[in-house]
Amino acid sequence: MLNYAIKRLGLSVAIVSLAMFLLFCMIYLVPGDPASVALGPRATDAMKEALRVKMGLDQPIWVQFMNFFMGAWTGDLGEEVLSGRPVLDVVFEQLPYTLVLIAGGISWSVALGIPLGCWAAIKRGSLADRMVGILSVAVIAVPSFVIAIYALLIFSVTLRWLPAIGAGEPGDVGDQLIHLILPSLAVGLGWVGYIARMVRASMLEVLEASHIRTARAFGLPDRTITYRYALTIAILPTITLLGVGIGQMLSSAVFAEIVFARPGVGKLVYDAILTRNFPVVTGAVLVTTVIFVLLNLIADLIVGALDPRVRSSF
Amino acid sequence: MSTLSISGLNVYFSTEDGPLHALKDVGFDVPERRIVGIVGESGCGKSTLINAILGLLADNGDIRSGEIVFEGMRDLTKLSARGMQDLRGLRISTVFQDPMGALNPVLSVGRQMTNIQYRSGQSHSEKVARAIEMLKLVRIPDAENALARYPHQFSGGMKQRIAIAMALMMEPALLIADEPTTALDATLEVTTIELLKDLQEKIGCSVLFISHHLGVIAELCDDVVVMYAGEVVERGTVRDVFQRPSHPYTRRLLECDPARQTQRTRVLPTIPGEIPDLRARPAGCVFAARCLDRHDGCDQHQPERSVSGGHAVRCNLVGSRQTQGEQA
Incomplete structure (x- = not known):
């Protein structure tokens, strides 16, 4: 297992490095001079030149890349244009809100999706199965910002059950959780559908396997067969899917944070784009990439812990 | 007392094209401490039979009539799902064909x-x-x-x-072995068979051994049941059935066994034709369409006829005229 974890970690480092390279290329290819953009239309040539030197833009491209690359790995993502604060600090300030939001989204999707998928598979062909199928497609099809807006209108504006905006009082966990319900539902509801369908499909496949027939022939109780013999296998592709799905949840988080006026990386990037605060945009994207790769790593390690075949094939 | 006694077993599957009569009037005994082999080509109903005994028929499967009496007292066809589960793995155990996926x-x-x-x-x-x-x-x-x-x-x-x-x-009373050696290579097959026989003697259980490998059946089993298209066409001791095969199908099956070929040949013998569509079972003999001894009587109902004690055949040539020992 340790061997597997080390190899998988090495792979993650390579992926992040590649992402940094791509990100650097994209910044480089964006038309316009970053210094002019940063300083605005009324800056003099001398001011622009001074900023160019300060930003290292007068160096050859490979030096620029190495500076960016080494800086990024050591946590130096540059400085925010307006305040001059390190970008990393600015992003990390907002990061916990987004992580909590994503965790909330995952909780919804796992807590509802896995039981629904299991239920549909066991009651295959029944009315319940068909209802789960229809609902799954419905929630997958509706974009998360639509869910966010309607959830806001129904539960906050009309019914007044839940707060509409903000992330809750700092330090008051209960209040923060109440503020988390609707945004996390907007982020995770689509994934309830994906996971329910995925779990149903892989459950049906596993329940047909000959080792399940063996388990039945040994007289094991249905509960043991369903949850310990079948679900432990059926869950594996779902965990991998969820690891990938976190990428999509991160983009849904942008909308959720804007609609519910929540602090977070999504909101930060949105505001940074509007104010052309490009160091913050790149920094936030890079941090998000690392988070995504890390969560994927965790998903793979969970799969490795559950499936001995994966461990030994690495 | 028999460990397992099956009589008049009829199993149907409901399909989109109507009911499929998978097992018809199946009956045989698995006496205590004996190894009974079931032989037949693919699709002859071996798996359905196992599932019927284990109470693991698919949802569209249904035991319409018949009895599966276990240890002389319990009719498995009347047992609840819970009662069946209590027997499985404890009194009735199974080894399946595919060791990779089992x-x-x-x-x-x-x-x-x-x-x-x-x-x-x-x-x-x-x-x-x-x-x-x-x-x-x-x-x-x-x-x-x-x-x-x-x-x-x-x-x-x-x-x-x-x-x-x-x-x-x-330590079950009955072990069902569903082609346990088919997926293994020849040397492993022999050691596995020997192991199985060893353990059967040690534990003293009865074995229902399913195989399409005639040599293995002859080697391991005491009794043999020949199945064709969901019917028992011949049953008896291994000695009786293998030395005096009385159903045309059994004879053809034995002729087709590559181990029995004495002359070099490029083409191994086969039985031409296919198993009939079980959704439209013939009223008479189920093997008639492929039989070399086909005659008018084939269209009639075929009751089981006794050849000698414990050796029974579903073919009206038996008894009505002297069975021809060897055809080929």
Whole structure:
């Protein structure tokens, strides 16, 4: 297992490095001079030149890349244009809100999706199965910002059950959780559908396997067969899917944070784009990439812990 | 007393094109401490029969009539799902054909072996000890450490021996072995057969051994049941059936056994034709369409006819005229 974890970690480092390279290329290819953009239309040539030197833009491209690359790995993502604060600090300030939001989204999707998928598979062909199928497609099809807006209108504006905006009082966990319900539902509801369908499909496949027939022939109780013999296998592709799905949840988080006026990386990037605060945009994207790769790593390690075949094939 | 006594068993499957009569009037005994072989080509209803005995027929399967009496008292066809589950793995055990897929890939062998002892009322360490004892009995090297390993870390032959160990762990009265050696190569097949026979004597259980390998049946079994298209066409002791095959199908089957070929040939004999569509079963003999001895009487209902004590055949040529010993 340790061997597997080390190899998988090495792979993650390579992926992040590649992402940094791509990100650097994209910044480089964006038309316009970053210094002019940063300083605005009324800056003099001398001011622009001074900023160019300060930003290292007068160096050859490979030096620029190495500076960016080494800086990024050591946590130096540059400085925010307006305040001059390190970008990393600015992003990390907002990061916990987004992580909590994503965790909330995952909780919804796992807590509802896995039981629904299991239920549909066991009651295959029944009315319940068909209802789960229809609902799954419905929630997958509706974009998360639509869910966010309607959830806001129904539960906050009309019914007044839940707060509409903000992330809750700092330090008051209960209040923060109440503020988390609707945004996390907007982020995770689509994934309830994906996971329910995925779990149903892989459950049906596993329940047909000959080792399940063996388990039945040994007289094991249905509960043991369903949850310990079948679900432990059926869950594996779902965990991998969820690891990938976190990428999509991160983009849904942008909308959720804007609609519910929540602090977070999504909101930060949105505001940074509007104010052309490009160091913050790149920094936030890079941090998000690392988070995504890390969560994927965790998903793979969970799969490795559950499936001995994966461990030994690495 | 017979361990298993099946009589008049009729199993139907409902399909989109109407009911499929999978097993028709199946009847035979598995006497105590004997090994009964079931032989027949693919699609002859061997798997349906096993599932009917185990109470594991698919949802569209239905036992319309017949009895499956276990240990002289319980009719398995009338038992509740719960009652059936209580027998499975405890009194009736099964070894399946595919050793690669028969064990759960994500649970350790030890975990699977202790899980199936959940009704034994023993402590965990006693269950572990029992599992080790069984693995030693089937000659798994380093049995203590084998418990912590996973199925994919064993070879096919070892997996099948582990499956046998699991099946015999609770000392069942009946072991159903569904082509347990088909997926193994020839040398492994012999050792597995010997092991099975060894353990059967040690535990004193009866065995229902399904195979399409005539040599294995002749080697291992006491009695043999020949099935064709969901019917028992001939049954009797191995000696009777193999030396005096009385149903045309049995004779053709024996002729087609490659091990019986005495002359070099480029083309191995086969039985032309296919198993009839079981949704439209012929009223008379089910083998008639492929039979070399076809005659007018084939269209009539074929009751079981006794050749000699315990040797019975569903063919009206038997008794009505002298059966021809060898055709070829």
